[in-house]
Amino acid sequence: MASTSIGPSGIAARYATALFDLADEKKALDEVAGDLGGIKEMLAGSEDLRRVVRSPVLSRDEQGRAMAEVLEKAGVSELTRKFVGLVAANRRLFALPDMIDAYLAELARRRGEVTADVVAATKLTAPQTKALTDQLRKVVGQKVSVNVAVDPSLLGGMIVKVGSRMVDSSLRTKLNKLQLAMKGIG
Incomplete structure (x- = not known):
């Protein structure tokens, strides 16, 4: 039987939940939300960055290094940088925008x-x-x-x-x- 959690949205939900739990544990929910909002804006404003995130041609290492450099310059927290690094290492950067949306939606839901x-x-x-x-x-x-x-x-x-x-x-x-x-x- 096919699972409904296959595909970008299922991947996004699982990763977002894991990040949410980690951020909650470290009392960094708002900090991570701010980081993710910034990443979302960067993705919306840069075709080059969207290409890095979506490119099947770039290796895991190339994607990871590119994202690490961008996030370092943007002043993103260590937790968020490690999360995006893991996403890149697992070849899941294509789902990063959905992960961001899922995280922010969960935060909003918990806050009513x-x-x-x-x-x-x-x-x-x-x-x-x-x-x-x-x-x-x-x-x-x-x-x-x-x-x-x-x-x-x-x-x-x-x-x-x-x-x-x-x-x-x-x-x-x-x-x-x-x-x-x-x-x-x-």
Whole structure:
């Protein structure tokens, strides 16, 4: 019988749980969460780093050395560096983004937080992010952790996803709906 824990998400969950337990034991949950958030941002901002993480051509040692150097320069904690080193040694770097998401989701779950994924047309300012977080907290009725990504193709507005609920107030979607409505008229 096939196991549902096969594949990147199963691998990610197992590694994230192990890291979470270790960080909890060392009272470093927030430090590791900060490290992982930084790594996630670095991955999002660098095609070269994403290539290192995904490349089947690079050896374990090459991937491990490259990641160690990047994390050292970024000032990442020893626990996180060792974890990423182990992931690289086990040829699992391709699942690192999923591991990061799983760790952060588990931390939020244990704290009673809900994660909201927001895609905005432009980078939100700190006051805009705070206002959005406050509004979401009122709507959801509990603590909300907001992950913001930027997609200029939205033209304006944003897409907010909390759990299975999604609100798309992007200008792109509104224009697409208008275009469909106008086709029906002609």
